Amino acid sequence: KQEVTQIPAALSVPEGENLVLNCSFTDSAIYNLQWFRQDPGKGLTSLLLIQSSQREQTSGRLNASLDKSSGRSTLYIAASQPGDSATYLCAVRLFSGTYKYIFGTGTRLKVLA
């Protein structure tokens, strides 16, 4: 059974710092992996989607990498800002022909001004 883990559960950093969020999954047979952002009491917003054949995706200050063989993905945030404060979730889409995502528990990020 696919399990997705995110470490750390919470992180506080000063403004301007570069940071890395981690996501690990137990079964490498995935179609893709997606990173989401969730603000308190809100829905999820997609940040980056990495297909299983890709190694990384970039959008602005965000870069996500995928290493299927080791079951790991990282989300790199450059020059963090207070507006980046949110919970970041990763999710893997299963390779089973269904359209199911398995979500991690998230990393709650606080960027201090």
Next chain:
Amino acid sequence: DGGITQSPKYLFRKEGQNVTLSCEQNLNHDAMYWYRQDPGQGLRLIYYSQIVNDFQKGDIAEGYSVSREKKESFPLTVTSAQKNPTAFYLCASSIRRESETQYFGPGTRLLVL
């Protein structure tokens, strides 16, 4: 504006009562999903539908029911059989292809009186 709407934002359920959460999308997406989010946990899949008049159970379907009579609508009923319904409920949709991202609604918070 294209998007997903959920209503109500807050919902209160009395003991033994069934309640229905609304989810509507105008993105012309085939697939729709219902997730439950509890504090400190990732999203867990309740039900999903890949096409009109068809739906499948997710990982925690007990005590819930759905219908998919129209492409744009996927209501979730929380029945009295669900003994611990207090949670944040999120609806999502996607194009029915493995490579596509999921788009989320703003969520409904269900509380038990």
